[in-house]
Structures are given as C-alpha cells and as structure tokens.
Amino acid sequence: MSMTVERVSLFSRGAGVTMHGLLSARVQCVRSPWWGLPKVAGATPNANRVVRVHNADRLVHGLRLAAATPLPLLRQVADALVGEMCAGLEEEGGSDQLKMLPSYVENLPTGDEEGLFYAVDLGGTNFRVLRLHLGGKGQVLSQESKEIAIPRELMVGTGKDLFDFIANTLATFVDTEDILLDSKSNKHREAGFAFSFPVRQTSVKSGNVIQWTKGFKIDDAIGKDIVKQFQDAISRSGHDVEISALVNDTVGTLAGGRYNFQEETMIGCILGTGTNACYVERADAVKKWKEALPKSGEMVINLEWGNFRSPWLPRTFADDEVDKESVNPGDQWFEKMVSGMYLGEIVRHMLLRLAEEATLFGDTVPEKLREQQSLETKHVSKIHADISSELQTVATVLHEVLRIHDTTLEQRRIVHSLCDMVGQRGGRLAAAGLYGILKKIGRAGPNKNGFALSRQKKTTVVAMDGGLYEHHHPYRKYMEDALQELVGTNGPYEVFLRLQNDGSGIGAALLAASHSRHRQTE
Ligand code: ADP
Ligand code: MG
DSSP: OOOOOOEEOSSSTTOSEEOOSOTTSOOEEEEOTTTOOEEEESOOHHHHHHHHHHHHHHHHHHHHHHTOOOHHHHHHHHHHHHHHHHHHHHSTTSSSSOOOEEOOOOOOOOSOOEEEEEEEEEOSSEEEEEEEEEEETTEEEEEEEEEEEOOHHHHTSOHHHHHHHHHHHHHHHHTTOOGGGOOOTTOOEEEEEEEOSOEEEEETTEEEEOOOOTTOOOGGGTTSBHHHHHHHHHHHHTOOEEEEEEEEHHHHHHHHHHHHHGGGEEEEEEESSSEEEEEEEEGGGOTTOOSOOOTTSEEEEEOOGGGOOOTTSOOOHHHHHHHHHSSSTTSOHHHHHHSHHHHHHHHHHHHHHHHHHSOTTOSSOOGGGGSTTOSOHHHHHHHHTOOOTTOHHHHHHHHHTSOOOSOOHHHHHHHHHHHHHHHHHHHHHHHHHHHHHHHHTTSSSOOTTOOOTTSOOEEEEEEEEOHHHHHOHHHHHHHHHHHHHHHOSSSSEEEEEEEOTTHHHHHHHHHHHHHHHHHHHO
16 A cells, blocks of 8 residues: 655645655555545554644644744734724724723822722623722722622623622622721712723713623613613612722723832733723824813723734634634634633634544544533643643643543644644734834834933833733743833833733722712812
C-alpha cells in the first residue's frame, strides 16, 4: 500500500501547503469531507496516532495564522476603533458600532465622601450587593458584599421577574445591616446601580435600556427606564432604598479607580462575562451633546466597545459558529472574541472540528464537544496556566469536564496550544482597544516632539475589573505585554493597568455618595 498525500487548506478546499513528513507511515489515506486532510483507514495504531496528530497540528497552524495578532494589525484595530469613536461622538447614531454614551457623571469621587451607601451591581453572570461605610479622607471604614448567580431563566424572562429578584436580594441584604452602624430598620438609604448593559441615560439616575447582551434577552424591558423598573420593585419589597446613581459598570470602575489611584485614572475597563470600556473625554469633543456643558469641562463616555467590528479583527470559523449560536447573531463581535462568556465556546468549536476532521481524539467524536457551553472560560484558563511538562492539569480538565479520558501528551499539547491561541488573541485585542482610547485622548501615539528620557512621562492609569482579567493570568499577561509594546517604553507615555476588585460595585456606591453629597451642597 502506498500513501497519497493531498494539498490541504484550512478555509478553502484544494489550496494550501503540501504535506510532508508522513511518508514513513504505511497507511492508506482517503479524503476527509471538508478539510481535505488525509484520513487513516486500516492503519496500525501508531501510524494512526502519527497521522492524527499531524493533521491536527496542521489545522492548528492554519488557525494560528488566521488568529494572529502582530503589532501592525493591533495598531490597525486601534485606529479603526478611534475612527468609530470619533464618528460616535459627532452625532447620535454616527457610528453604527459604538454608541459612545455620555454617562451624566460629572463629579467623580474625590475621597471626601462620607456615610453609609449601598450598591447593586448587575453583571452578565453575577449580581452583587454591596454596603460601603465611607469615612471621608479616602477612607472606607467597612465594606461588605454578597454575590449571587443570576438564575438562567431570569435572563430571558420578564423585567418584573428580574427586578423583583434583584430587589428582594437587596432587601434581604439591607436587613443584615449592623446595628453598630446606627441604622433604623425604616431608614432611608441610597444606592448606586451598576448596570452592565447599554443604556441611554437621561439623567444621572434614569436611563433606558437600548439592548441586552451577554445572553440576556428581556424584551419587555427595552426602551423603558431601568431605574424606575428597579425602584418599583424595591417599593414592592417594602424597603426605602433610593437609587441615586445609575452607572455603567465601566463608569463605576473608573470612579473606584479615581478614589484609589487618583486623577491619573482616565479609563475604566471591564473584562468579565462581557467586555466594555469608558474614558474621560473633553466635553467640547462630544459634538452630539446638546445640553449645557458640564462645569468640569469633562464627560465620562461609555464606548460600549463590545459591538466594535472591523475587517482587521482576526476571525476564524469558530467565531462565526459562536456568533451563529448566540442570542444576538451579528452583534458584539469584539466582545465575542475577547470576553469570558465566549472564549470557552471558541475553543470548544475548534476542538470539535479537530475531533471531526483530524480524528484527534479517535474515531468517535467525544459527545461533550457537541454540547454548547460544556467548556467554560475558567477551564480554558486552567488549561492555559498549566506549564508542567506532562500537562497533567490539561489531562484532568479533559477527563473531568469533557469526558475525554486517557489522553496522550501530544493531544494535550494541541489542546493547550488552542487555549493559548485564543487567550493570546483575546488579551492582545483588548490591549489594542485600550491603546485606541489612549490615542484618542492624546496619551499614547507617535513620539513627535523628540521626547527626552530625562523628562517626566505622562502617566495614565486604567482601572480594570472583571473575572476574566482577575483570574485568567496568561490572558492578563498577554494583554499587559501587548499594551506596553503598543505604547512603547522609550516614549513620553506610560500606562498602568490596575485591578480594581469589585470596582464596578464600589464605584457605583461612591457615585451614589458623591451625587448625594453634591445634591446636599447645591
Ligand atoms: P460579571 O461579568 O457577571 O460582572 P465577573 O466580572 O465576576 O462577573 O466575571 C465573570 C466571568 O469571568 C465569568 O463569566 C468567566 O467568563 C470569567 N471568569 C471567572 N473565573 C475565571 C477564571 N478562573 N478564568 C477565566 N475566566 C474566568
Ligand atoms: Mg461585572
């Protein structure tokens, strides 16, 4: 028997690179249906294994090329983002991708805030209630919080059900208030509401939901005032809690950053279930703003960058699959390549294809690979972080999560390289997004005036929050390294990413406080 070798390609049949190195395997190869890769029939187990791994390696190589994020590409992504940012500031709907939403937050916390404040932080996966006792002079005297997973059925139910659930959880939390805080059960309380979905605000404490993202779909809540819906639910719970600030979670994170890291904090960024960013813009640059300009001369703008898209985004077939299977096909492309809700799914689709087309895991495709959401981003990060020579953690995750048993080191190496590829791409694209914002506000970019190293650099802090950034360490390293590469180390600028734990919720409580304080002194 002799072996026929065909030309293979990742994305189109018939074109590609000729296969080498398999000629010692005495196997008969037949064309596989889609990829055009050699298949093994009646081969010895060892030859079988060699061909499988080789085929899988070739597919991974093709995917690596498609998903590559070299610096010039990242710069193009950043420039495309800046273009959309400018269009979105120009007029309402100026960009069909970035909403560039003014936040109505003029007064970022100063550190003087005092008193007991609550926050409710509705993310994509988790929902948190927080209690913050602020002592002024930048002091937080005490901080308590409770985190609850949002039941899946509430993500696609009615507004009333969702807000009743949140209000009742808040009410139960308020009831645990420590007597030492000198509270009475019927006391009036104020809370900030960090809400991680696109909202068109009409004031600092009102705004309408524009659309749901991250797997939420509550049609009857769209276009309605989100604070009113929440406030009504709180009334139904019988408690007196006033929502005095509605903030996007990125804005909360920025506010928390200001409190902790001071005025160099210009950007708030979330990398959790979804992704988004906000930044401090010159008010006169917001051309679409028709109301009086804020006294501070600045305005916090929420990009809603999850919906950014560009031909420069290095997409693979897996991104198309993830998009197709999502509740919002065609939307949120950037988010679907970068954030925690999707990285596991991207890797699962790649593994499925490797199992089907390169029989990576043997003649039968592991059932779990066909199951949506069977591989979560936390598993991907666990695999990615395994640097042991035998990739033992990879074996454990494959065994326990995907029910793929007795894997070989070569199989584990391939799985690891996919997780690395997807994590690297996500982290570096997130960095490109931040670089775009930095360029927009003149805190990164070419060193036009011949900056001398002896001069003081202009420092910018980005306040970061979100489970992906916090826990996925290789992702975070890729992101930080890419941002340093983009900004450069010899130029006039320097940028620091600072994790702001629970930043969105704490920031929302701080904004409730700064808003309350300003109201009293007005
Ligand atoms: P939310 O986005 O709901 O506000 P978080 O900021 O806590 O909540 O982010 C939760 C998301 O973070 C999860 O959906 C998951 O995608 C991601 N995540 C959590 N833990 C890890 C982990 N260990 N590694 C990678 N990603 C993680
Ligand atoms: Mg969050």
